Amino acid sequence: MHMIDPILATYNLKKSFGALTATDDVSIALFPGEIHAIIGPNGAGKSTLISQICGGIQPDSGRVELLGHNITQTNVSMRARAGIGRTFQVSALAMEDTVLQNVLLGALGGSGTPWHFFRPALKDWRLRDKAMTALIHVGLQAHAATRASELSHGQRRQLEVAVTLTLEPKVFVMDEPMAGLGAEGSKNLTELLDNLREKAPILLVEHDMDAVFKLADRISVLVYGHIIATGTVDEIRSSKVVREAYLGDGV
Amino acid sequence: MSIILIIEQVLNGLQFGVMLFLMAAGLTLIFGVMGLINLAHGSLYMIGAFAAAVIAGLTGSFILAIIAAMAAAAIVGALVEMVVIRKLYGSDHLDQVLATFALILIFSEGTRWAFGSFPLFLDIPNYLSGPVTLPGGIKYPLYRLILIGVGLFVAAGLGILISKTRIGIQIRAGENDREMIAALGVDISKLYTIIFALGAALAGLAGALVGAIQSVQVGMGEPVLILAFVVIVIGGIGSIKGALIGALLVGLTDTLGGIFLPELLKLFMDTSTAQTSGSALASMAIYILMGVVLIWRPTGLFGARA
Amino acid sequence: MIRESYLNALVLFLLLAVPVWATIIDEPFTITLATRAVIFALAAVGLNIALGLGGLVSLGHAVFFGIGGYAMGILAHHAQTYTPVMSLPFLIEGTKSMPVIWLVAMASSGLAAFAIGTLSLRTTGVYFIMITLAFGQMFYFFTISWPTYGGEDGLSVYVRNEFPGLNTLVPIHFFAICFIILCLVLLLNALIAKSPFGLALNAARQMPKRVQAVGLNPNRLKLLAFVISGVIAGLAGALFADLNRFVSPTMFSWQMSGEIMVFVILGGVGRLCGPVVGAVVFVMLEHFLGGLSEYWHVYLGALLLIVVLFARGGLVGLIVGRVDAHD
Numbered sequence: 001m002h003m004i005d006p007i008l009a010t011y012n013l014k015k016s017f018g019a020l021t022a023t024d025d026v027s028i029a030l031f032p033g034e035i036h037a038i039i040g041p042n043g044a045g046k047s048t049l050i051s052q053i054c055g056g057i058q059p060d061s062g063r064v065e066l067l068g069h070n071i072t073q074t075n076v077s078m079r080a081r082a083g084i085g086r087t088f089q090v091s092a093l094a095m096e097d098t099v100l101q102n103v104l105l106g107a108l109g110g111s112g113t114p115w116h117f118f119r120p121a122l123k124d125w126r127l128r129d130k131a132m133t134a135l136i137h138v139g140l141q142a143h144a145a146t147r148a149s150e151l152s153h154g155q156r157r158q159l160e161v162a163v164t165l166t167l168e169p170k171v172f173v174m175d176e177p178m179a180g181l182g183a184e185g186s187k188n189l190t191e192l193l194d195n196l197r198e199k200a201p202i203l204l205v206e207h208d209m210d211a212v213f214k215l216a217d218r219i220s221v222l223v224y225g226h227i228i229a230t231g232t233v234d235e236i237r238s239s240k241v242v243r244e245a246y247l248g249d250g251v
Numbered sequence: 252m253s254i255i256l257i258i259e260q261v262l263n264g265l266q267f268g269v270m271l272f273l274m275a276a277g278l279t280l281i282f283g284v285m286g287l288i289n290l291a292h293g294s295l296y297m298i299g300a301f302a303a304a305v306i307a308g309l310t311g312s313f314i315l316a317i318i319a320a321m322a323a324a325a326i327v328g329a330l331v332e333m334v335v336i337r338k339l340y341g342s343d344h345l346d347q348v349l350a351t352f353a354l355i356l357i358f359s360e361g362t363r364w365a366f367g368s369f370p371l372f373l374d375i376p377n378y379l380s381g382p383v384t385l386p387g388g389i390k391y392p393l394y395r396l397i398l399i400g401v402g403l404f405v406a407a408g409l410g411i412l413i414s415k416t417r418i419g420i421q422i423r424a425g426e427n428d429r430e431m432i433a434a435l436g437v438d439i440s441k442l443y444t445i446i447f448a449l450g451a452a453l454a455g456l457a458g459a460l461v462g463a464i465q466s467v468q469v470g471m472g473e474p475v476l477i478l479a480f481v482v483i484v485i486g487g488i489g490s491i492k493g494a495l496i497g498a499l500l501v502g503l504t505d506t507l508g509g510i511f512l513p514e515l516l517k518l519f520m521d522t523s524t525a526q527t528s529g530s531a532l533a534s535m536a537i538y539i540l541m542g543v544v545l546i547w548r549p550t551g552l553f554g555a556r557a
Numbered sequence: 558m559i560r561e562s563y564l565n566a567l568v569l570f571l572l573l574a575v576p577v578w579a580t581i582i583d584e585p586f587t588i589t590l591a592t593r594a595v596i597f598a599l600a601a602v603g604l605n606i607a608l609g610l611g612g613l614v615s616l617g618h619a620v621f622f623g624i625g626g627y628a629m630g631i632l633a634h635h636a637q638t639y640t641p642v643m644s645l646p647f648l649i650e651g652t653k654s655m656p657v658i659w660l661v662a663m664a665s666s667g668l669a670a671f672a673i674g675t676l677s678l679r680t681t682g683v684y685f686i687m688i689t690l691a692f693g694q695m696f697y698f699f700t701i702s703w704p705t706y707g708g709e710d711g712l713s714v715y716v717r718n719e720f721p722g723l724n725t726l727v728p729i730h731f732f733a734i735c736f737i738i739l740c741l742v743l744l745l746n747a748l749i750a751k752s753p754f755g756l757a758l759n760a761a762r763q764m765p766k767r768v769q770a771v772g773l774n775p776n777r778l779k780l781l782a783f784v785i786s787g788v789i790a791g792l793a794g795a796l797f798a799d800l801n802r803f804v805s806p807t808m809f810s811w812q813m814s815g816e817i818m819v820f821v822i823l824g825g826v827g828r829l830c831g832p833v834v835g836a837v838v839f840v841m842l843e844h845f846l847g848g849l850s851e852y853w854h855v856y857l858g859a860l861l862l863i864v865v866l867f868a869r870g871g872l873v874g875l876i877v878g879r880v881d882a883h884d
Contacts, residue, residue, distance in 0.1 A: 054770070080772035092767040094760040105760045109771025114757040114778065118748050121756040167771060288683045338866055344683050345614050349822050350865040352815050356858030364852045477694045477811060480687035488683065527704055534702045538695035542676055545688065549679040 005068060006031050007201055008084070008171045013052055013062035015225075022048040023059065024225040028203075030171055035193070035202045037212045040222035046205045047089075049222065050175050053203070054086050055079040067170060080109065085169025085200070087160040089176045095149040099140055099159055102148055103131040106166035134165040138192060154185030161192060171200050178208040190214055213237075221245070255389050260510050261503065266395045268502025269402020273457035274479035275486070275494040276409055277450025283489025284422055284446055287336065288344055290351035292454055292479070293472025294358035299324040299455025300462035300471060301362060304371040313376040317459050324455025325448040332447040337440065355473070363469045370466035373459070398460055405453065406495050413491060422446065478505075481537055485544045487554025496552060501537050508536035561877045565830040569743075572837065573736060580729045588728040589800070594840040595735045596797045601820035601832030602742055603789030608818075609827030610755060611782035612762030613678075617689030618817045620673065620696050621666040621787040623809035625794025627700070628662035630712040630804035637715060655720045655734070658795055666791025667784050674783035678776050690811060697809040711805025718799055725799075735796050739833070742789055747829055749785070758782050790817070819857075823864060825871030834872050 006029035015023040022045040030036050040046055051057040053064055055076040063072040066082055074082070093102050104121055107130040108114050121127065135141045138158040143151065151159060157177055164172060177193070178186050190211050196202060206212050212219065213233050220230040223245050229236060236242055278292050302323035307316035331354065339347045375394045382390040413419040421437050458472065465471070482501050486493025513529025520528070544552065572591065579587035600622050607613040635642045635651025642649040652658060677688045701709045716726075723730045749755045761768045761775035768775040798804045807813065816839070824835030842860070846853035868875050 076766075076769040077772050077774050080770050086770050088766070088770075092764050092770070094763040094767065096763060097756075097759065101756060102760075105756060105768070106771045108753050108757055109768075109773050112772075114753050114773055116753045117755075118752060120748075120751040121753040122751065124753065127753070163767070163771065282683060288686060335862065335866075342865075344686060345608075345822070345826070346865050346869070348614060348616065348686060349818070350862055352819070353858040353861035353865065355815075356854040356861070360852045360854040360858070364855070473811060474694070477690055481691045484684060484687050484691065527702075531699055531703045534698035535695050538691055541688070541691060545676055545679055550684070 004031060006065075007067060008053070008173075008203065009065045010049075010053065011063050011065070013049070013059045013064070015048055015052060015057065015059050022225050023052065026062070026222070026225070026227055028220050028227065028230070030201045030203050032201055033197055034217040035197050035204055035215050037204045037206055037216035037219045038222055039206065039209070039212055039219060044222045045225040046222055047175070048225075050086075050173060050205055053173055054084055080167065081112070083167075083170030084173055085164035085167045085171070086173040087157075087164055087175060087177055089179055091153075091156040091160055093148045093156060093159060093163070095147070097148060098144065099135065099146050099148060099151065100128075100131060100144040102159060103134050103162050103166055104128065106134070106163035107131045110167040130166050134162040137165055138162040139188075152185075154181050154188065157181065157185070157189055158192065161189075161196070165196075165199070169200055172196065172202040174202060174204050174206075176206055177204070178206055178211050186211060255387075256510075258385075258387075258389055259391060260506055262391055262395065262399070264503035264506035265499065266398045266402075266502070267506055268499040269399055269406070270457050270461050271475070271478055271482050271502055272402055272406060272495050272498035273453045273460075274475055275482040275498050276405070276491055277453045278476075278479055279483050279486070279489055279491065279494045280422070280446055281450050282483070285340055285443055287339060288347050288351070289336070290348060290476065291331070291354035291358065292450070293474075293476030294355055295324045295328055295451045295454040296458035296472040296475055297362065297469065298327050298358070299458030300373070300467040301366060301371065302455065303459035303462055304373040304467045307373055308371075313379070313463075316373065317456065320455045320459030321452040322455075324458070325452040328451025328454075329444050329448040332444050336447065337443070340443075359469050366469075368469065370468035373463045373467055375463050394464065401456075401460065405456075406491075409491055418442075418445070478537070481541050483551070484541055485551055487548075487551025490551070490553035493551055493553030500540065504537050504540050505533075508533040512536065561828065561830075561873065564873065564877055565833075568830050568833055568837070569740065572833070576729060576732050585728045588732050590840055590844055592728070592732045592735055592800055593797075594837045595732070595739050596793050596800060597817070597820055597840065598833040598836035599735070599739050599742060599796065600790045600793035600817050601824070601836050602739070602746055603786045603793060604817050605786075605821050605827065605832045606746060606749065606789070607779075607783050607786035608821055609831070610750060610758050610762065611779045611786075613779060613783055613786075614686050615677075615689040615783070615786070616686050616811070616814050616818065617673065617691075617693035618787070618790050619809050619811065619813035620693050621670055621790035622794035622797065622813060622817065623696055623700070623804075623806075624666040624669055625662035625791035625796075626798035626804040626808040627706065627712075627794075628665055628791070629658050629718070629795040629798040630714060631706055632658050632661060633714040633718055634706065634712050653716075653718045655718045655725070655795075655799070658718060658799075659792055662791045662795035663788045666794070667788040669791075670784045670787025671780070674780045674787070678780055678783070690814065693809060693811055693814050697806050697811070700806040700809055707805070709806060711803060711807075714798070714802045714804075717802055731800070735800075738792065738796070742792075743829060743833075750829070754778070754781070819861060823861065823871055825873035828871070828873040831871055831873045838872065 008030040011027050013023050013026040026049060038046055048057060052059045055074060059072065063070050065071065066084065071079055071082055094105065104127055107127040111127060132141065135144060138161050140155060140158050140162060143155065148156065148159065177189060181189060186208060193202060193215055204215065216233055218230060218232060219236045221228050221236065221242050228245055229239050229242050231239065274292065274296060278289060281287055281289055299320035303316040303320040306319035307313060335350060335354065339350055379394045379397060381393055383393045383396065384390055413422060421442055478501060482494060482497040485500060486497030509530065512533045513526050516525035516529045572595065576588040576591040604615065604618045607615055631642065632651045633653055636653045642651055673689065673692050677685050680688060706712050717731065719725060720734055723734065725731045757768060757773055758778045761778045765775040794808060820835035820839055821832045822835065823838055824833065825831030842857060846856050864871060
């Protein structure tokens with residue numbers, strides 16, 4: 001189908017917890033410029049899959065490749081350095097710190113070395129430029145000096161994206177970015193993500209079907225740890241298997 | 252080295268271990284259910300020992316002294332829980348450490364003020380003193396055998412309490428989900444007070460029992476407390492079974508290390524050097540054990556996996 | 558409410574002014590008290606780097622304080638008895654030179670902090686507290702049972718060690734040494750807090766998984782903070798031993814660890830001068846309350862309870878309010 005190589009791919013990932021098979025032979029690929037959404041009912045194993053892609057959980061078998069390199073054996077921070085930029089389902093920010101400090105942390109991680117002890121981080125213009133560029137990109141530049149704890153829920157999601165942007169990732173992996181957002185916030189974030197795919201492809205785990213249908217180039221449906229279908233929005237909408245297994249009730 | 256000496260030392264290690272268990276059981280329950288790190292648990296041990304010494308002095312009855320020790324520690328424990336500890340359940344561990352450190356200062360100095368700095372003595376009653384002859388002709392102090400028996404009895408009792416009784420079910424529920432037991436209509440603050448008092452009573456019992464073979468003095472509780480921490484780290488927080496196995500491991504390692512390490516070193520060096528380095532090494536043995544367990548299993552032998 | 562930086566300046570000024578004034582009116586005991594406060598403050602500033610920036614609740618900092626103390630005790634002991642520290646495989650002599658002693662104290666406490674930190678950081682939360690406390694106890698019992706350097710009785714050093722160009726036997730000279738070191742370490746602390754390392758460490762305390770997700774290793778950041786913290790506590794230990802001209806296993810005791818933590822919390826966790834305020838208040842309480850009652854620890858305990866239950870943020874927090882969100 002695709003003549004080009006995927007940026008990120010999993011091959012036959014398997015993971016069980018005791019008798020429960022959380023990930024069952026999952027092979028998915030993310031190609032340049034696309035948003036590939038993963039949908040599925042609660043308990044389908046989406047979080048476990050994300051963790052295996054980002055390095056938090058080791059699969060029992062199978063492998064994860066980034067730009068053709070096998071990264072299955074590496075840990076979370078190594079994968080982040082290799083180019084996986086993730087956002088969390090529940091905002092994982094340094095809440096006592098300012099927006100700018102949070103983004104600087106990303107820039108610092110992206111720059112590779114935090115081992116500077118004497119020059120103030122806020123006066124490192126190279127880091128600061130990178131951080132401000134990311135804030136402007138998500139529209140939070142006016143809040144640079146606000147504490148993360150004082151941001152609205154939607155702004156925190158934007159900040160998550162900004163932190164990830166500073167890493168200049170090869171791929172984005174986003175775990176339910178729309179969770180908990182109202183209609184307005186959801187619309188803003190959808191717009192933001194829509195433009196983001198030019199920077200790097202996005203693997204998007206999401207419950208909000210409106211957003212998924214609006215954004216996704218391709219969709220994979222995960223049920224009981226197994227991918228039952230992968231295809232374009234229209235293919236998925238019209239798939240009988242999918243309707244029975246998932247969309248049939250609730251959407 | 253004779254087989255008799257080895258058996259004696261193993262029994263000493265068991266006796267030390269079960270007394271550590273009495274301390275560790277309360278600590279691990281309190282942490283497991285309430286999420287509280289209680290440095291003042293050693294003070295309850297001390298209070299038990301002082302109460303026993305006072306009552307034994309007044310009445311001459313060892314049994315009454317032991318009952319008084321448990322009662323005094325339980326009452327003080329319940330009071331402390333209601334006045335101070337209750338405010339700390341939601342706090343971070345740093346606040347808990349500081350507040351319970353403050354309680355140690357208050358209890359220790361208060362006791363010193365009331366009883367002075369000189370140790371009190373609590374005597375083993377005649378009917379419990381003297382050696383008994385074990386199978387194989389080993390003579391061993393009756394009182395220490397009784398300590399081992401009491402410790403194992405308490406361990407069994409706690410096991411039954413946790414697994415079979417109503418309050419045990421509530422305790423286990425509390426470890427898993429605080430909101431759930433509130434939803435079940437259990438009076439949480441009462442449950443917490445009871446658990447705290449139970450842990451305190453066990454510490455008081457240990458203080459009184461050990462006080463009869465050592466001296467009863469201010470500051471006696473903290474070294475035992477820290478060893479009980481080592482026990483919990485080894486056994487895994489929240490696990491009674493872990494506390495028992497950890498306590499026996501620590502008791503045996505400490506006792507046997509003190510005897511065998513110098514002997515072992517004598518194979519390589521002259522007697523006096525071996526004696527000094529052996530006993531210095533032995534003083535570190537349980538911490539080395541703790542380090543090894545940590546490398547192997549960071550959450551202890553029976554702790555929940557992170 | 559006044560700004561924290563003014564408060565810091567005022568605290569340091571008073572801490573300097575009191576012993577200078579005591580020198581003028583010839584009250585050497587007051588200078589000794591001030592020196593004691595400065596040295597405690599130094600140890601507490603060390604702990605505050607691990608605790609305030611890194612969130613590492615270490616109840617075992619007496620280990621590093623004690624190692625610093627014994628580095629001084631052992632080197633000076635050999636110098637005053639004209640015996641080598643060791644002769645094989647190569648000769649190491651004792652010394653009475655403070656700078657050399659400090660280097661040894663800092664290097665050995667740093668090594669110990671690296672080893673203890675590596676092990677303890679495998680765990681978090683309450684395990685970390687218990688383990689650091691246990692390691693402290695290990696060193697305590699080891700020094701008691703190791704007779705070469707005095708065992709339980711400790712080691713006395715008859716004459717205070719030497720510093721080039723100063724007469725360390727003059728109380729204000731020794732005070733000046735300690736005070737300058739404290740100021741330098743506070744400066745270091747302030748720089749670290751704002752540096753990229755400080756930023757990352759601060760984030761690692763609040764949200765380690767975020768730090769991982771940007772490609773950094775939170776535990777490595779925390780380990781370095783723990784080592785820096787231990788090195789400073791070790792230096793404080795060497796100075797404390799020189800102040801008393803005596804070291805004993807009590808420097809390793811759990812009470813010592815508890816007291817260092819009390820200084821930090823009484824003053825204010827994570828505040829630059831929190832540990833200084835805490836140590837000064839502690840030494841004052843010890844002096845004045847200790848003069849009133851033999852049982853002054855009861856009052857100290859009550860005060861601590863009040864601070865924990867009602868004045869979170871410590872004394873500095875009470876005076877200047879919560880930390881500003883600075884640009």
